[in-house]
Amino acid sequence: xxxxxxxxxxxxxLDLDRPxxxxxxxxGSSIQEPHGKLRLRDLLDISPALTEAAGAIVDDSFTxxxxxxxxxxxxxxxxxxxxxxCGVVVRYLILFPGRVIVLTVGWIIFLSSFIxxxxxxxxxxxxxxxxxxxxxxxxxxxxxxxxxGVVKYHxxxxxxxxxxxxxxxxxxxIDFIILEQMTAFAVIMQKHPGWVGLLQKTILESVGCIWxxxxxxxxxxxxxxxxxxxxxxxxxxxxxxxxxxTCVNNHxxxxxxxGAFELGCTVCPIAIKYNKIFVDAFWNSRKQSFTMHxxxxxxxxxxxxxxWYLEPQNLxxxxxxxxxxxxxxxxxSVRAGLKKVPWDGYLKYSxxxxxxxxxxxxxxxxxxxxxxxxx
Amino acid sequence: xxxxxxxxxxxxxEEVQEHCNCTFxxxxxxxxxxxxxxxxxxxxxxxxxxxxxxxPEFAVNPVSQRLLRMLDGLNFKEFVAFLxxxxxxxxxxxxxxxxxxxxxxxxxxxxxxxxxxxxxRDLTGQFISQQQREQVLTQVLEEAGYTxxxxxxxxxxxxxxx
Numbered sequence: 001x002x003x004x005x006x007x008x009x010x011x012x013x014l015d016l017d018r019p020x021x022x023x024x025x026x027x028g029s030s031i032q033e034p035h036g037k038l039r040l041r042d043l044l045d046i047s048p049a050l051t052e053a054a055g056a057i058v059d060d061s062f063t064x065x066x067x068x069x070x071x072x073x074x075x076x077x078x079x080x081x082x083x084x085x086c087g088v089v090v091r092y093l094i095l096f097p098g099r100v101i102v103l104t105v106g107w108i109i110f111l112s113s114f115i116x117x118x119x120x121x122x123x124x125x126x127x128x129x130x131x132x133x134x135x136x137x138x139x140x141x142x143x144x145x146x147x148x149g150v151v152k153y154h155x156x157x158x159x160x161x162x163x164x165x166x167x168x169x170x171x172x173x174i175d176f177i178i179l180e181q182m183t184a185f186a187v188i189m190q191k192h193p194g195w196v197g198l199l200q201k202t203i204l205e206s207v208g209c210i211w212x213x214x215x216x217x218x219x220x221x222x223x224x225x226x227x228x229x230x231x232x233x234x235x236x237x238x239x240x241x242x243x244x245x246t247c248v249n250n251h252x253x254x255x256x257x258x259g260a261f262e263l264g265c266t267v268c269p270i271a272i273k274y275n276k277i278f279v280d281a282f283w284n285s286r287k288q289s290f291t292m293h294x295x296x297x298x299x300x301x302x303x304x305x306x307x308w309y310l311e312p313q314n315l316x317x318x319x320x321x322x323x324x325x326x327x328x329x330x331x332x333s334v335r336a337g338l339k340k341v342p343w344d345g346y347l348k349y350s351x352x353x354x355x356x357x358x359x360x361x362x363x364x365x366x367x368x369x370x371x372x373x374x375x
Numbered sequence: 376x377x378x379x380x381x382x383x384x385x386x387x388x389e390e391v392q393e394h395c396n397c398t399f400x401x402x403x404x405x406x407x408x409x410x411x412x413x414x415x416x417x418x419x420x421x422x423x424x425x426x427x428x429x430x431p432e433f434a435v436n437p438v439s440q441r442l443l444r445m446l447d448g449l450n451f452k453e454f455v456a457f458l459x460x461x462x463x464x465x466x467x468x469x470x471x472x473x474x475x476x477x478x479x480x481x482x483x484x485x486x487x488x489x490x491x492x493x494x495x496r497d498l499t500g501q502f503i504s505q506q507q508r509e510q511v512l513t514q515v516l517e518e519a520g521y522t523x524x525x526x527x528x529x530x531x532x533x534x535x536x537x
Binding site for chain 2: 038039040041042043044045046047049050051052053054055056057058059060061062063067343347351352356357358360361362364365366368369372
């Protein structure tokens, strides 16, 4: 698929964001293998590489994953505008204060139970853990109530069995809260600054969380070790991992990191899909802080989503962890109606490794040398 | 068409269309403008090299550095003119002119063997030795009637491509 075809389809794709993703996969070699003796015109003709570059400039499958599409304005005439204004008044002046009250009450109940339980039951670990789990589930339910969350859970609830991890697609940090209100998972998260970091350090420690830092180089091995240790432990909470490694806009999935799939345990996929009519739950961390994101949710009508607990998967004989990860990504994408994209989510923060470019260079060099042989 | 507004007026669109010799329709120009604003994250009115390289599909392309030199600091009008060679309405002449510009990095209107070697190096990387590249290039140049010291101008490119 060449860049010039992308430009023709520009006008037809204007309003509808329905890419044919096969077209956007980077082609490993040129469209048709040129034959015949190598001539000057063949060496000078760099148009395949140029069209690919132009195609990437005009549209690329990676940027699409992180685009938050603003909702179509519908309040553009005389009678719709007042309706919309009424809506704004209800949302900001009635719903929002109500929700803040609910959340405050929830926090009061939570803190007044959590702090005593945490300190007084130091000796009785089993009971303490049970109560703390229940309390974390409770505060998450309060959070969900504060956005008028309508969450439909499908499938059997996660069971507390050893040697299993849960993986889900990632749209926002609220994914974690929505899943946590049903089952107290232990989760692996990026350490955040501010009040979120404080919560992470204090409350989430009690359900057993693992921290990673994207910026550190050696981090991956340390995290892999921590993951393994957690899964081996018998009375740790079930582990929830978001293998995409970053928030994606709930229309696409980026490549899954293989870390969760090489722990030698069962992987239980969870698919989450938000209904955008009510609110766009994608947290574009480049555009807003988490606080702003929460405020946006609390001033919308509702957060409506579906959560599917899917069939546990195991590594098939002869399958590599990467293939396993892709298979599970397939399962989740199909269930939640997301399109797959062949890019690593971390490219949001860093450049692609030179080996992709080297692959292209290699295939061009080989084709050139091959044609030299032909006389 | 200042950098602060993200709305194009009809005048702006027509100006851009004229500048690119009508290789894009007005709707396409609007689309390209949306894309331009999407890539130009800091709203400076032009897309910096960093912002181009944040598109992984572009960053892995072997000729991306050469194109970046041509794309650096372009405002929207020039951006559309740059892309005009890739429009399906572009003539073969426009396409060949564009390829010539990619080769002619110093813009003096002449492409020497050195320029051709550099592009070949971008495309083949470390998978062919410099010596081999020189050899191949000399060979095909001579077959086409040039020597390794010749300078190619635009008309030579046209002749060779047809």
